[in-house]
Structure formats: structure tokens, C-alpha cells
Amino acid sequence: MSLLETRRHQLFPVLDAGQVELATRFASGAPRDFAPGEPLFEVGQRDAPAWLVLKGSIDIARRDGVHGDALITSHCAGQFSGEISQLAGRESLASGRAGADGCVALPFDAAHVRALLIGSAELGEIVMRAFILRRVGSSSLEEPVLFWSAIRLRPTSSVCKVSLAAMAIPAQSSTPSTIPTAAPCSSDLACCRTNCR
Numbered sequence: 034m035s036l037l038e039t040r041r042h043q044l045f046p047v048l049d050a051g052q053v054e055l056a057t058r059f060a061s062g063a064p065r066d067f068a069p070g071e072p073l074f075e076v077g078q079r080d081a082p083a084w085l086v087l088k089g090s091i092d093i094a095r096r097d098g099v100h101g102d103a104l105i106t107s108h109c110a111g112q113f114s115g116e117i118s119q120l121a122g123r124e125s126l127a128s129g130r131a132g133a134d135g136c137v138a139l140p141f142d143a144a145h146v147r148a149l150l151i152g153s154a155e156l157g158e159i160v161m162r163a164f165i166l167r168r169v170g171s172s173s174l175e176e177p178v179l180f181w182s183a184i185r186l187r188p189t190s191s192v193c194k195v196s197l198a199a200m201a202i203p204a205q206s207s208t209p210s211t212i213p214t215a216a217p218c219s220s221d222l223a224c225c226r227t228n229c230r
Contacts, residue, residue, distance in 0.1 A: 044166045046159050047111040048085075056085055056113075056156055059149040061142040067131035073114070073138065074129050081125040082140040083115030084108075089136030091129045107132055113141075113160065116167040120146060126168075 048056065064087055067073060074081035076096055084091060090109045094102040105127060108114055114129050120143050141149065150157035 040166060043162055045106055045108065045112055046163055047109075048113070048156075048159070049111070052156055052159075053085065053087070053111055055153055056141075056149060057139060059141065059145050059152060060085070060139045061145040062140045064137050064139050067136050067138065069131055069133055069135045071131045071135070072128065073131065074125050076126065076128045077124045079124055080122050080143065081115075081119055082142045083113055083119060083146055084129065084138040084140055085113045086110050087137045087139060089134050089138075090132030091136055091138065092132050093127050093129050095127050102128065113163075115141070115146065115160075115164060117164040118168060119143060120164070 061082060067089075073084055073091060086108050088110055090107045091114055092107050093105045093114060095105055096102060108129075114127075116126060119125060122143055146160065150161055
């Protein structure tokens with residue numbers, strides 16, 4: 034069973050009314066209204082705040098490299114966005130958009146999240162556990178997929194396939210009909226180095 038199935042309640046906890054009231058004391062700004070579909074943060078954004086949902090929902094998605102954005106979860110009232118890398122000012126690993134009915138959310142920049150972690154042992158434990166589990170869970174959510182074209186890498190190249198397998202990288206062959214095929218690739222390492230660029 035996956036982390037998402039076994040520990041969902043810890044990955045995406047719901048704060049009760051008292052916990053939400055306590056958390057608001059540590060917010061870095063006033064509540065903001067977001068229209069349906071409006072972005073709160075994007076993949077790769079630095080210093081993106083964590084958001085505590087007061088009303089409505091936030092759809093959290095990741096890039097899957099094949100089909101675009103893939104929904105991870107929807108945070109509703111009492112839930113919060115964010116993960117551990119954001120505490121260090123690193124890039125966000127997911128994007129967040131207001132749900133179908135929009136949302137009202139309270140921002141927490143990294144400094145204010147740290148203040149919350151220190152200022153409230155109970156809330157700090159809930160938030161930190163969720164942030165850590167989300168980071169751990171992201172490695173299972175984000176499986177790298179490599180695509181090779183007929184021009185760059187022949188699917189028959191056994192050395193290239195072995196190299197990808199040795200690195201535990203799943204690979205899919207993609208040979209669009211509009212791309213001309215290259216000459217057959219031999220299975221020696223020199224060929225692989227040339228064609229695996």
C-alpha cells in the first residue's frame with residue numbers, strides 16, 4: 034500500500050476550529066479571496082507561501098511529464114498547502130489553484146511557518162509531519178519517464194536500455210510517424226554515447 038493510502042490523514046490533516054483560530058495568529062497576511070481556477074502558486078516558484086484554506090478549496094497538482102498537470106489532492110476548509118522544501122525558500126514541487134467554487138485562504142510565508150512550528154507544539158507537530166510526509170511521498174508520486182525518439186536513440190540499443198534500467202529510470206519508446214528513422218544502432222557503448230545525448 035502506498036503512503037497516500039496508509040497515511041492520508043497525516044499527509045493532508047484537517048484542523049479543527051480551535052486549531053484554525055490558533056494558526057491565524059501566525060499568518061503572514063490577511064485572508065485572500067481567489068476566483069475559481071486562479072493560481073495561488075506554481076511549480077518551481079520560490080518562496081511560495083503555505084496557504085490555510087478558510088473557505089472553498091485549493092486543487093494541488095504536479096507535473097507528470099506526459100499529460101501535463103496531475104491532481105494530487107484538493108485541500109478544503111481547515112487544510113493547508115506546502116511541504117518541507119518551502120521552509121528553506123526552495124522551489125515549490127506542486128502548483129495550487131483555487132477550486133471550482135474559488136477559495137478564501139490565509140498565507141504563511143516561511144518565516145511565519147517557522148514561528149508557528151515554534152509557537153505551538155501541537156500545531157507544529159501536525160504541520161511538520163505533513164510537510165515531511167509530502168516530501169517523502171513526492172518521490173513516489175513523481176516517477177521520471179524518459180522518452181527517446183528514433184533519431185536520438187534506437188529502441189533496439191541494448192546498452193542504452195541496460196543503462197536506463199541500471200539507473201532505475203523507467204523508459205518509454207516514442208517514435209512518431211513524422212520523424213524519419215535513423216540507421217540501425219549497434220549495441221556498443223560508443224554508439225550509445227553518441228545517440229543518448
